[in-house]
Each structure stands twice: as C-alpha cells, then as structure tokens.
Amino acid sequence: MTQQTGAGDKTNSTAITPVATSAVTINVAGYELAALHKPAMATSAGTQPEGKVLQLLCVHGWLDNANSFIPLLPFLDHYEIVAIDLPGHGHSTGIGTNAYYNLAEAALLLPRVVEALGWQNCHLLGHSLGGNLAVMAAAANSGHFESLILLEALGPLTEDASELPARLAKALEHRMQPQRFQSRIFENPQQAVESRLAAARMTQQAAELIIERQLIEAADGSGWQWRFDHKHRMASPVYLSEQQVNALLASLSLQTLVILANDGYLEKRPETRNRLASIPHSHKANVAGNHHMHMDDPEPTARLIREFLSDPEH
Numbered sequence: 276m277t278q279q280t281g282a283g284d285k286t287n288s289t290a291i292t293p294v295a296t297s298a299v300t301i302n303v304a305g306y307e308l309a310a311l312h313k314p315a316m317a318t319s320a321g322t323q324p325e326g327k328v329l330q331l332l333c334v335h336g337w338l339d340n341a342n343s344f345i346p347l348l349p350f351l352d353h354y355e356i357v358a359i360d361l362p363g364h365g366h367s368t369g370i371g372t373n374a375y376y377n378l379a380e381a382a383l384l385l386p387r388v389v390e391a392l393g394w395q396n397c398h399l400l401g402h403s404l405g406g407n408l409a410v411m412a413a414a415a416n417s418g419h420f421e422s423l424i425l426l427e428a429l430g431p432l433t434e435d436a437s438e439l440p441a442r443l444a445k446a447l448e449h450r451m452q453p454q455r456f457q458s459r460i461f462e463n464p465q466q467a468v469e470s471r472l473a474a475a476r477m478t479q480q481a482a483e484l485i486i487e488r489q490l491i492e493a494a495d496g497s498g499w500q501w502r503f504d505h506k507h508r509m510a511s512p513v514y515l516s517e518q519q520v521n522a523l524l525a526s527l528s529l530q531t532l533v534i535l536a537n538d539g540y541l542e543k544r545p546e547t548r549n550r551l552a553s554i555p556h557s558h559k560a561n562v563a564g565n566h567h568m569h570m571d572d573p574e575p576t577a578r579l580i581r582e583f584l585s586d587p588e589h
Contacts, residue, residue, distance in 0.1 A: 294348040298366075301359065303387045309366035310359040311341045316352045329584055330397040332389060333358040334405030336427075336566075338503055340365030342488040343402060346481070346570045350577030354584070357392060361405070363504030365488045375450075375506055377513075378431055382411035386419040398584060402426040402569060403540075414523045423531040424580055427539045427566050429550040430524055434514040446512035456508045458500035460493055467499060476538075481570035517546060524553040532583040533559045534576055536568040558583065 296311040315328045331354050333344045341358040342365070348356065361381060363369035370376055385408060389397055399420045401409035406428020413420050434442065449456070461467045467490055471482040491502040531554050535542050542561070551557055562568050562575040569576040 294345070294352065296345075296348070299357070301388055301391050303384055303391050306362050306384070307368045308359050308362065308384075308388065309341070310357050311344070313348055313356045315355040328355050329353075330355045330394055331357070331400050331424075332385070332392075332394075332397045334385065334399070334401040334408055335359075335361065335364070336403030336405055338364070338489070338507060339402070339404075339485055340488040340503075342484045343481075343567070343570055344400075345484060346573035347577050347580075350574055351580065359388060360488070361408075363507055365502065369504040370506065375509070376504075377511065378408065379411060382408040383415060385409065385412035386416045389419045396421050398422045398424065400424040400426070400580070401428055403428055403566065407431045410523055410527065413529055414526045417528050420529060422529050422583070423527065424583065425531065425533045426569050426576065427534070427536055427541060429533060429541055429547060430520040431515055433517040433520055433546070436516060439513070442510065442514060443512050445510045449509040453505070453509075456505040458505060460498040460500055461490075462498050464490055464499055467501075475567070476565040477567040478571045481567050484570065521550060521553045524550055525555065527554055527556070530556045530583075531558065532579065533557055534569075534579055535559070535561050536564045536566060537561055538564060539566045539568065 294313060296313045299310050299312045301308040301310055331351070333341070333356060335341060335343045335358070340360045344356070344358040360367035362384070363376065385399065396419050399409045399413065399422070401407070401424070403426070406425035407430055409423055409425065409428070410430050413423055459470075461470070464486055467486045468479070468482045471477075471486060472479065475482075489502050490499045492498075493500050533551060533554070535547075541547050551559055560579045562572075562579070564571050
C-alpha cells in the first residue's frame with residue numbers, strides 16, 4: 276500500500292488543505308481496479324449510532340478518474356472513503372482485446388467491490404456515469420448499500436426503440452475503424468489540460484487534477500497520451516429506453532440524494548422531472564456551477580452530503 280498526498284491544493288482558487296490518501300488495488304472479476312483510500316478521522320462525528328464509521332464508495336464519471344473526488348475529501352474528513360478508477364480509466368486495467376464495455380457489467384462490479392474491500396455495506400456516491408452505474412448496482416442488489424448519492428446523475432442516457440438500427444450501425448462502424456479512437460500525442464501535459472478544457476466546462480485546477488491521473492508517457496518517448504482505454508469512446512450498440520430507466524429508478528429502495536448543478540447537464544432536460552418522481556425516496560438539491568461542480572467548488576456539495584448522511588431519512 277503506497278502512501279501519497281491527494282493534490283487538494285490544486286483543485287480550486289480557494290486554498291484547500293491536502294488530505295493524505297493511500298493508493299490501493301482491488302482485484303475484482305479479473306480486473307485490477309486502482310483506488311484511493313482515505314481513512315476516517317478518529318472522532319465520533321461521521322459515525323452511525325452503534326459507533327460504526329460511515330463508509331463511502333465513490334465512482335467517477337466518463338473519462339474521469341478517482342482524482343475527481345479529491346476536492347471533496349477535506350470536507351468529508353469524518354468518513355472512510357474509497358474512490359475507484361473504473362475499468363479502463365485512470366490506473367485500472369482495461370477489458371481486453373476482444374471485448375467491449377457496457378453499463379450493466381460495470382454496474383455489477385460495484386457490489387463485488389464492496390465485498391472485496393471487506394465492507395458489509397456502504398453509502399454509494401457517484402458522479403455522472405458513476406451515478407448512473409450506482410443506480411443500476413442498487414437496483415441489482417440494494418443489500419450492499421445503505422444509501423445513494425447521485426451527483427449530476429439520474430440514470431443512463433436513453434433512446435427511442437426506433438433508433439436501435441442506426442445505433443447498431445454506428446457501433447459497428449466504430450469497431451471496424453478502431454484507429455479513429457487511438458489517443459493523440461501531446462507534447463506536454465499542459466496540452467492535454469487544454470484539450471480537456473476545450474471539451475468540458477470546468478476550472479483549470481479541476482482539469483489538471485483529472486489529467487494528472489489520466490496521462491501516460493508514449494512508449495516511443497514522443498510525448499504524452501491518454502491512459503484511458505480508447506474503447507470507451509466508441510458508440511454503445513444498445514441504449515436503454517426511458518421506460519426502462521424509470522423502472523430502475525422506481526425499484527430503488529434506498530434513500531437517495533440527487534445533487535444537480537444549476538448549469539449542469541440535467542437541470543433543463545425534459546426527462547429530469549419524471550425521473551426524480553420515479554425514485555421512491557429521493558431528496559433533490561441544487562448547487563451553483565457546471566457538471567463538475569463537486570470539483571470546481573466542492574464545499575456546497577460536501578455540505579449537502581454531510582447533511583444527508585447525518586440523517587438520510589430527513
């Protein structure tokens with residue numbers, strides 16, 4: 276187990292006290308999942324009535340990694356936290372040459388991660404893709420989780436059934452032209468940061484933190500390239516329908532906190548209201564900012580998480 280310091284001082288224009296994390300590896304279903312582990316402070320805060328420390332499993336968004344949760348850590352110091360790199364992201368191993376990623380298989384890893392950690396259960400916190408996986412994991416097996424916290428997430432993207440032929444055709448096209456998705460070569464990490472900023476609305480500091488764990492030096496020494504598996508950029512062959520996603524949300528038996536950014540991806544989507552209404556035990560809150568609000572300005576999101584965990588049934 277390697278000790279390292281989470282680079283909390285780079286995440287926001289406001290100085291944040293760095294939090295020590297340990298790099299750990301979780302062996303699950305043939306994957307070596309890299310993760311960051313933060314122990315709980317020795318205090319009665321952040322414990323359940325029986326004295327058990329509250330544990331959070333954090334799951335990041337598409338083409339992000341465990342570093343995306345570092346800005347939250349100083350504000351969640353009373354909880355034990357493990358933030359994983361999903362397969363083919365960050366420092367985790369990928370799926371292999373002759374296979375492709377899909378949401379259901381990624382979601383079904385999460386209860387097995389809880390078991391591999393030796394936890395009886397935990398609170399499950401997911402951002403974007405990670406939150407969508409959390410919904411599916413809890414629908415499959417709620418017994419491994421005590422509550423759900425969804426950051427800019429309310430279930431997977433959907434398509435009408437009539438779109439399936441076109442989606443299959445697009446997926447096949449991508450699989451027959453895999454070279455299109457290979458990483459470009461960056462002369463230096465700063466070019467990668469600029470590329471990320473061009474693709475997403477987030478602060479410079481947040482982009483730097485993601486890139487820190489998402490780059491690797493090219494084998495020929497010509498520069499830097501993305502560490503994530505290029506297959507993640509290929510089209511999925513199948514999308515769920517809106518009816519299926521609402522069925523998943525309606526099946527949730529856990530108290531669920533949904534935090535949306537005022538200028539994020541979901542607040543103005545037409546399906547958001549119906550999805551929220553489908554969750555039996557939902558608590559919705561809003562914070563200022565964009566899709567990566569938990570990185571750009573972590574304290575408001577962390578405060579809502581603390582309040583929810585102190586009384587999930589409020």
